[in-house]
Amino acid sequence: MSLLPVYDALERVLNSVDQLDNETISIHDALGRITAGDINSNLTQPPFAASAMDGYAVKFADIDQTLEVVGESQAGLSYAGTLKTGQAVRIFTGAPMVDGADTVVIQENVDRDGNNLIINDCKAIGSNIRDAGSDFMDGECLVEAHTKIDARHIALLAAGNVAEFSVFRQPKVAILSTGDELLEVGSEIGPDKIVNSNVPLFMALVKEHGGIPINLGTAQDTEEDVKAKIALVKDVDIFVSIGGVSVGDYDIIQNVLKEAGLKVDFWKVAMQPGKPIVYGNFNGIPYFGMPGNPSSAYVCFANFMLPAMYKMQGQDQSGFPSSHARLEHDVRAGGARLNYMRAFYHENERGEKYVNSTLTQSSANLKTLARSNCLIVRDVDAPPADAGDLVKIFIIEP
Ligand code: AMP
Ligand code: MG
Secondary structure, eight states: OOOOHHHHHHHHHHHOOOOOOOEEEEGGTTTTTTSSEEOOOOOOOOSSOOOOSSEEEEOOGGSSSEEEEEEETTTOOOOOOOOOTEEEEEEEEBOOOOBBBOEEEEGGGGETTTTTTEOOOOOOOTTTTOOTTSSSTTTOEEETTBBBHHHHHHHHHHTTOOEEEEEEEOOOEEEEEEEETEEEETTTTEEEEEOHHHHHHHHHHHHTOOOOOEEEEEESSHHHHHHHHHHOSSSSSSEESOOSSSTTTTHHHHHHHTTTTTEEEEOOOESOOOOOEEEETTTTEEEEEEOSSSSHHHHHHIIIIIHHHHHHHSSSOOHHHHEEESSSSBOOOOSSSSEEEEEEEETTTTSSSEEOSOOOOOOTTTHHHHHSSEEEOOOOOOOOOOOTOEEEEOOOOO
C-alpha cells in the first residue's frame, strides 16, 4: 500500500470531524475556553463620568479664583449637591463627577488652606475626567466568537457584568495504551519493563489544548485484554490508542478494533517519524491509532489530532503555529517521507529566528523531544539545505 501524503491525511481528518455543541459556563470557569458567539456588554463602562485622578472638581471658568471646598465625592459615593460658581469639591479616582463641575484639577497642582483652594496649574477644560462609556457601551461586543479566553478577556467581561456565556464544549478524549512491557509511573519496575510515558504525555497534551482526557489504562498485547479495554470507549469525542499499530506480531490493536466496528480511513502516512499512524471511525468516534515511540506519537498528535481538537472547539484548525527560521548547520536532502526534525530555535536581538537540530532524531528518544521547542519541516524530496537557509518550523512550545 502506498503511503498517504501528510496533507491529504490531514484533510481527511479535518473533513471527518465536526465542531462540538455549545454550553453556557460561568465566567469563573472560562479560562482557556473558546467563545461560541460574540459576547456583548451588559452595561456602559464607566457607567457615569468619573474622576481619573485624586484632586478637586471645579468649573474651568473659576480656576483663577480662590475657591471654597464644599464637600467630597468618593469612589462609590457621589457628592449630593450641584457645584456653584466659586466652589470646589474634593474628589478621588473613580468617584462620580460632580454636577456642575467640568474639570478635575490634580491635587499636586493646588494649595489648600482649610477650605480655601488656590489652583496653580490647570491646562484644559475637561481634564482628568473619564467620560461615561469611554471604555465601552452597553450592548457593545466585548469578545468576538472563536476567541480563546485569557485573563484579560475575563477582566473585560467582568467589567461588562457578563457573568456567564456560551463556549464550545471541550472534547473528551479516551486514551488507551497497549504493550506488555508497560508499567505505570511510580511502580516498581521489574526486568524487561519500561515506564508508560505516552499516557502521561497524551493526558497532558489533551489538557494543554482544551480537552478532557480519560485514561482507559494499558491493555496487554492480547485480544481479550484489548477487547475488554475498548469496551470502555463510550461518550467521548475522540478515541486515541498508543502502540501496536505497526506490523509486528504483537501489533494487534487494528484488527481487534475492526472486529469491534472500526472503519479504517487510512493507515500509514508518508511522514517520519509517525508513518504507521491509523485513522478511522470507531462506532461514530474519530479514532487515532498512534505509534508507540514517544516522538512518533507526538508528531502524529501535532499534525493530526491537534488540528482535529481545534476544529471541534471552533478554533483555528492549523494547530501549532508555523514560522520560518535560518538553519545554523547544513541539512541533507529530504526523502520520500515528509520529515519532522526535533529542533531548537532562538531569536536574535532583531527578532530573527535561528534553528538547529543537532540532537539525536531517534523516535524513541524523549530527551530530544523535551528539549526541542520546534519541529523543522522537511518536505518530500526537499533539496539539501545549507547553514543560513530559511526552513519552515512548527513551534511546539505551549
Ligand atoms: P509499538 O508501537 O507498540 O510497536 O511500540 C513502539 C515502541 O514504543 C516500543 O519500544 C514500545 O516499548 C514503546 N512504547 C509503546 N507504548 C509506549 C508507552 N505508552 N510509553 C512509552 N513507550 C511506549
Ligand atoms: Mg507495542
